[in-house]
Amino acid sequence: MTQANTVGRAPTSPAPTKILVALDVNGRQRQLTVAPWTTLLDALRDHLDLTGTKKGCDHGQCGACTVLVDGRRINSCLTLAVMKDGAKITTVEGLATEGALHPLQQAFIDHDAFQCGYCTPGQICSAAGLIAEGKAKSADEIRELMSGNICRCGAYPNIVAAIQQAMGTMAGRS
Amino acid sequence: MINFQYARANDVADAVRMIATDPTAKFIAGGTNLIDLMKEDVERPSGLIDISRLPLKGVEETSDGGVRIGALVPNSDLAWHPLIEQRYPLLRNAILAGASQQLRNMASTGGNLLQRTRCAYFYDIATPCNKREPGSGCSAIGGINRIHAILGTSESCIATHPSDMCVALAALDAKVHVTGPAGERVLAFTDFHRLPDSSPQTDTNLHPNELITAVELPAKGFPANYSYLKIRDRLSYAFALVSIAAAMELEGGTIGEARLALGGVAHKPWRDSAAESALRGQPANQTTFEQAADILLRDARGYEHNTFKIDLARRGIVRTLTQAAQATPQSQSDKKIR
Ligand SMILES: Cc1cc2nc3c(=O)[nH]c(=O)nc-3n(C[C@H](O)[C@H](O)[C@H](O)COP(=O)(O)OP(=O)(O)OC[C@H]3O[C@@H](n4cnc5c(N)ncnc54)[C@H](O)[C@@H]3O)c2cc1C
Ligand code: SF4
Ligand code: FES
Ligand code: FES
Numbered sequence: 245m246t247q248a249n250t251v252g253r254a255p256t257s258p259a260p261t262k263i264l265v266a267l268d269v270n271g272r273q274r275q276l277t278v279a280p281w282t283t284l285l286d287a288l289r290d291h292l293d294l295t296g297t298k299k300g301c302d303h304g305q306c307g308a309c310t311v312l313v314d315g316r317r318i319n320s321c322l323t324l325a326v327m328k329d330g331a332k333i334t335t336v337e338g339l340a341t342e343g344a345l346h347p348l349q350q351a352f353i354d355h356d357a358f359q360c361g362y363c364t365p366g367q368i369c370s371a372a373g374l375i376a377e378g379k380a381k382s383a384d385e386i387r388e389l390m391s392g393n394i395c396r397c398g399a400y401p402n403i404v405a406a407i408q409q410a411m412g413t414m415a416g417r418s
Numbered sequence: 419m420i421n422f423q424y425a426r427a428n429d430v431a432d433a434v435r436m437i438a439t440d441p442t443a444k445f446i447a448g449g450t451n452l453i454d455l456m457k458e459d460v461e462r463p464s465g466l467i468d469i470s471r472l473p474l475k476g477v478e479e480t481s482d483g484g485v486r487i488g489a490l491v492p493n494s495d496l497a498w499h500p501l502i503e504q505r506y507p508l509l510r511n512a513i514l515a516g517a518s519q520q521l522r523n524m525a526s527t528g529g530n531l532l533q534r535t536r537c538a539y540f541y542d543i544a545t546p547c548n549k550r551e552p553g554s555g556c557s558a559i560g561g562i563n564r565i566h567a568i569l570g571t572s573e574s575c576i577a578t579h580p581s582d583m584c585v586a587l588a589a590l591d592a593k594v595h596v597t598g599p600a601g602e603r604v605l606a607f608t609d610f611h612r613l614p615d616s617s618p619q620t621d622t623n624l625h626p627n628e629l630i631t632a633v634e635l636p637a638k639g640f641p642a643n644y645s646y647l648k649i650r651d652r653l654s655y656a657f658a659l660v661s662i663a664a665a666m667e668l669e670g671g672t673i674g675e676a677r678l679a680l681g682g683v684a685h686k687p688w689r690d691s692a693a694e695s696a697l698r699g700q701p702a703n704q705t706t707f708e709q710a711a712d713i714l715l716r717d718a719r720g721y722e723h724n725t726f727k728i729d730l731a732r733r734g735i736v737r738t739l740t741q742a743a744q745a746t747p748q749s750q751s752d753k754k755i756r
Contacts, residue, residue: 260423260424280423280466281456283453302457303457304450304454304520304521307518307520316494316523317519317520318520318523319520319524322448322449322450322454323448323449323524324424324449324466326424327446327449327470370519370520373519373520373523374519377519384751384752384753385751387654387751388654388751389519390519391654392518392519392520392521392655393518394655
C-alpha cells in the first residue's frame with residue numbers, strides 16, 4: 245500500500261505553495277490547504293479524518309476509494325483534491341440520513357454482502373452511483389457495471405443481491 | 419509523486435499559452451492515466467495544467483451529418499449519449515468494454531487517446547525501457563511479452579496501445595482536432611498514433627505543445643451491422659489481449675463498405691486497407707472473413723509468450739465479422755461469445 249503524499253525521490257524543484265481548496269463534503273462546507281499532489285482520497289482520509297473511504301491499490305484498480313463527486317462515482321485515488329475545488333463530495337459517511345441507514349447499507353447487512361468489509365464503503369458508494377445512473381437492470385448488467393469494485397473476500401453474489409434489494413426499495417420510494 | 423506546480427487553464431488559448439511557457443509541464447484532464455504514472459515516477463512533469471474545466475464538453479451534430487465530440491466529454495457520457503447510442507453503437511460498445519464505470523466517469527475523450535502503454539517494464543523504473551528512457555533498451559523483447567504486439571513492432575519496442583475507444587474511432591474514420599501555438603490542425607485518426615520504429619518514446623503525432631480540442635465522427639456510423647469483441651484474461655475491468663471492431667454495409671448478403679480495426683496487437687489501433695478491400699463486394703460468409711483475417715495478419719509475428727495472439731486474432735476477426743453481418747453485436751454485459 246502506498247503512503248499518503250508519496251514522494252518517490254527527493255524534490256528537485258522548490259516546494260510548490262500549498263493551495264486552499266473548498267469542498268462540500270457530506271453536506272458540510274470544508275476548507276483545507278493541501279499540496280498539489282494530495283489526492284482526493286488522501287485529503288478525505290488524512291486531512292478531514294473521513295476514514296470510511298478506503299485505500300486499496302491507490303492506482304484505480306480496486307474501487308475501494310470510490311466516492312460520489314457531484315453525484316457521479318469516481319476513484320478518489322486518481323484525482324487531485326485541488327482539481328475538485330468547489331465540488332460536492334459524498335462519502336460512505338454521508339449516505340445515512342437522520343439516523344436511518346441508506347437502503348444500500350441496510351441491504352448489505354440484510355444480505356451479508358461482505359466478509360472483511362474493506363471493500364464495502366467503495367461497493368456501497370459505487371452502487372449508489374449505479375442506481376443514480378439508471379442503466380443497470382438485470383443481474384448481468386449490475387455485475388458488469390459494478391466490475392470496478394473488487395472484493396477479495398468474494399462476496400459478489402451477495403453484493404448483487406443487496407443491490408437488487410436496494411434498487412427495489414428505492415424505486416418503491418420515488 | 420514528485421513536486422510539481424498546479425495551475426488551472428480558463429480557456430483553450432490560455433491552456434496553449436501555459437504549455438508554451440513551460441514545455442516540461444503537462445495537461446491533466448481526468449487524471450486516470452497521468453496521476454497513476456506520476457505515482458510510479460514514470461511521468462515527472464514540472465507542472466500540471468488543469469484543463470478539466472475547459473468548455474470542451476459538448477457532443478454536437480456537424481453540418482455534414484457527423485458528430486463533434488469535445489475533448490473533455492467523459493467516456494461514460496459519450497457512450498450513453500443518444501447520438502452515439504443511435505448512430506455509432508460500435509463506439510458505445512468499445513467504450514463500455516474499457517476500464518470501469520468509475521474510471522469512465524473520470525476519463526476524457528482527449529486523455530483516452532493519449533493514455534500510455536500498459537507494458538509492465540514501462541511502469542517499472544528499475545528496468546530498461548526505450549519508451550520511458552530512450553536508448554536504455556527494451557526489456558520486453560527478451561522478457562515477459564505475453565501482452566505485447568504482433569504487428570508493426572520494431573527492434574526498439576513491442577508495446578501495444580491499450581485503448582478500446584480508439585479502436586472504434588479508427589474503424590469509424592474519426593478526425594482529431596488540435597490547437598497549438600501555430601493555430602489549429604486536423605489529423606486523420608489513423609495518422610494520430612504512430613508505430614514505434616526507432617523512437618518509441620513518441621506515441622503520437624501530436625506535438626507536445628498542442629491541445630486536443632475535439633474528435634469528429636463522419637456521418638457514416640454503421641448502426642445496423644457492427645460488433646466490438648474484446649478478449650481478455652477476465653471478463654471485465656481488464657485490458658484487451660486482442661480486441662476487434664468490425665462494421666459493414668450489407669446488401670442482400672453482399673458486403674458494401676467494410677471496416678475492421680484491432681486493439682491489443684500493435685502500437686496503434688490497427689487498420690489494414692487490404693483486408694477491408696478483401697471484404698468489399700464479397701458474400702458475407704466465413705470464407706470471406708477468413709481471407710480478410712489472413713490478409714490482416716500476413717505480417718504478424720509472435721514473441722516468446724504472445725504467439726497465441728495470432729490465432730486468437732484470426733478467430734476473433736472471423737467471429738466479430740460474423741456477429742456484425744448477422745446484426746448480433748457482442749453484448750458488453752452478457753459476456754458469452756456467440
Ligand atoms: C485500472 C484501469 C483500467 C483501465 N482499463 C482500460 C481499458 O480496459 N480500456 C481502455 O481503453 N482504457 C482503460 N483504462 C485507461 C483509461 O481509459 C485512461 O486512463 C483514460 O482514458 C485517460 O483519460 P484521462 O482524461 O483520465 O487522461 P489523463 O490521465 O488526464 O491524461 C492522459 C494524458 O493525456 C494528456 N491529455 C489529456 N487530455 C488532453 C488534451 N485534451 N490535449 C492534449 N493532451 C491531453 C495528458 O497530458 C496526459 O499525458 C484503464 C485505466 C485504469 C486506471
Ligand atoms: S515494449 Fe516498449 S514500453 Fe515495453 S519495455 Fe520495450 S520499449 Fe519499453
Ligand atoms: S484505491 Fe482507488 S481504486 Fe484502489
Ligand atoms: S468484504 Fe473483504 S474485500 Fe470485500
